[in-house]
Amino acid sequence: MDWEHDGMTRRSALYYGVSSLALVCSFDFDKRARASRGKTSAAVRSQASSAFEPFQRDLPLPPVARPVRASKQLEEYVMDMKPGTAEILPGLETPILGYNGSFPGPTIRARRGRPVHVTQRNQSGRELNVHLHGGVTPPEYDGHPHDSIPDGAERLYKYPNVAHSATLWYHDHAHGETHKTLFAGLAAFYLLDDPDDKHLDLPQGDYDVPLMIMDRSFNKDGSFRYRYDLDRGFRGDTILVNGAVAPRMKVERRLYRLRFLNASNARAYTLKLGNGRDMIQIGSDGGLLPTAVRRKEIPMEPAERVDVIVDFRQFGVGSKVILHNEGGEPSTSAVMRFDVVKATGAEEARIPKLLREEEEIPEVNAERSWPLTFQGLAGGASMWQIGGGGFNEMRIDCRPRLGSTELWTWRNLSQRTHPMHTHGYHFRVVSVNGKQPHPGDRGWKDTVAVYPNETVVVRPYFDYYAGLYVFHCHAAEHGDMSMMGQMEVVA
Ligand SMILES: [Cu+2]
Incomplete structure (x- = not known):
């Protein structure tokens, strides 16, 4: 696998001044991707517009990682960072680079007070490392850009899970290369729970849903299409949630916890539910807020996380509620849709007013x-x-x-x-x-x-x-x- 700047290397691009050039790049996993270079998603769109129509596919959930060993004191995982394929557009395989070859990567569910060890094996063909974003992690396991894993090598990352419960994520942080490796698919959730939060009765299980939002463009054969733009950063013409084009999700008439992550290279979103229905924000990057906050619009810059509770009891059965990106272009304004169905059981969750005590911090x-x-x-x-x-x-x-x-x-x-x-x-x-x-x-x-x-x-x-x-x-x-x-x- 390599990364092309259409004959212009990164160094020469820097020499000539990338800020004034929009370089077209292709993520070249195989020959087909190379052959199709030059076709934009716009071209694909005109030929296969249904593939880009929003709400055609059900929301996928990222796989949940299984530990190879687990005890009350420690959970151990082994992961391979390697090429894979994802079916994003119907009938086409999109080459990706992913944790265990999957896009998005496997979700790690961790518990406060119980460390997680992850052995990351690099089978990607390039130098990589792993940063647990939002993690309180000793420096040797943090994924400093110059602390990388050579191709073919492996590295043990030890996460102590000492901090509060929060929606974290892990992604590559190789020096100068993150715009390529993140784009290629090296991103996954790491959900840190805290048994002490149990009394809050937040929605759990099927009603606690991680949503990784990102933008991409595509070549005609379904491969990702990248355009280098140092000034604005990458902007794709298609929104993906958990790796599907603006999907739909069946939701029961009850409370859901939605964990939004903006895993895009550079695109910001302003999330708005329906025509401005309330989302109750309960958390941000570092976990639960002191008190819940009612929001009609939520701006999200790259890498930010926002946890909300949505009360779908406010909608009738059969309602179709769109999550919009306000200020997006026509093709990037629909993020996903919630299709409301009858609740299967009694509501056990609630929306707590007080979530977490504010800590005293030093002068x-x-x-x-x-x-x-x-x-x-x-x-x-x-x-x-x-x-x-x-x-x-x-x-x-x-x-x-x-x-x-x-x-x-x-x-x-x-x-x-x-x-x-x-x-x-x-x-x-x-x-x-x-x-x-x-x-x-x-x-x-x-x-x-x-x-x-x-x-x-x-x-x-x-x-x-x-x-x-x-x-x-x-x-x-x-x-x-x-x-x-x-x-x-x-x-
Ligand atoms: Cu910046």
Whole structure:
């Protein structure tokens, strides 16, 4: 497998300045993909429009990973990162790169207080690593971009599961390559539950549904079609949920917990249910909010998670309720549809008012300011920068003290949105342009949208592990080139 820039290598693309070029790339898993290059999804659409019609397929659920060994103290998994195929468009096989060759990858269901060990075997033909996004993980298992698994090798990742219950996900974080590997399919859920949440009576089992939202474009033979755009990041013309084109899902007239994850390279969504029906937000990146928040629209930048409860009892049997992406193009405005059917049993879940007590956190120990800029370079190339510099593995950008909190100011001096992500630690959003953040953003976060010309102040809490971690923009094309810094948390 390799990655093409239509004859232009990444290096020469950088030399000539990718910012002004829209490079057409094809994810070249086999000869058929290569032969069909040049055909866009638009062409496919005109020939097989039904494949792209929304609501033609039932929502698939990602497979659930089975541990190879499990005890009360530990669960152990073995996974292969390898090529596979996915049936996304009827009758066509889409080559993907996936955990166990599946797209999306297998969901790991973990329990707070019980560690999970995952042996990741790299059979992909390229260097990879694994980042548990939102995980509170010792640095040696966090997936630092320069800490990779060579092709043919394997690596044991140990996740202690010490933090609160939350919707996490894992994905590749190879240096400079995430925009390709994430796009190719290396993404999966990691749902961390906490037995102490049981008293909340949240919807469970079939009524607790992970929804991985992403955008793609396709070649005529069904292979993914990628277009490099350093400025805006990749924008596809087709929305997938759990790997199906804008699917439909039968829902009973009862409460559902929906766990939204934006696993797109760079596309943001504004989710709206029907003509603006209530979604009750109960969680964000770092788990449950202090109190539930009623929302009619939910903006989601890449890598953000939002957990909501939807009360489908407000709809009659036979209702078809569309989840829209407000502000999407015509082909990217439908995300999925809920088809309401009769409830099979009594409702056991409820919508709790109080979800989690707000913790006291230590005083602010230091303040830092990070301007976010698009910098022209000699030779006409450009790069995204944090604090006036691109990523340099030899440079440590800050050294916070373990056990402290700090105030970090993201100042976006560019015309694009940057979803800023910290590894290893969560933060609270203190202010957005000097104002209080939206109540849905007042829980623990690990990724926050910083819109153009906006100033967002966050307060990271360096609570668990000392060591070297990265922080970066999660628009994959921005983070790779090279909007990323390093922090070394010192004990
Ligand atoms: Cu960015």
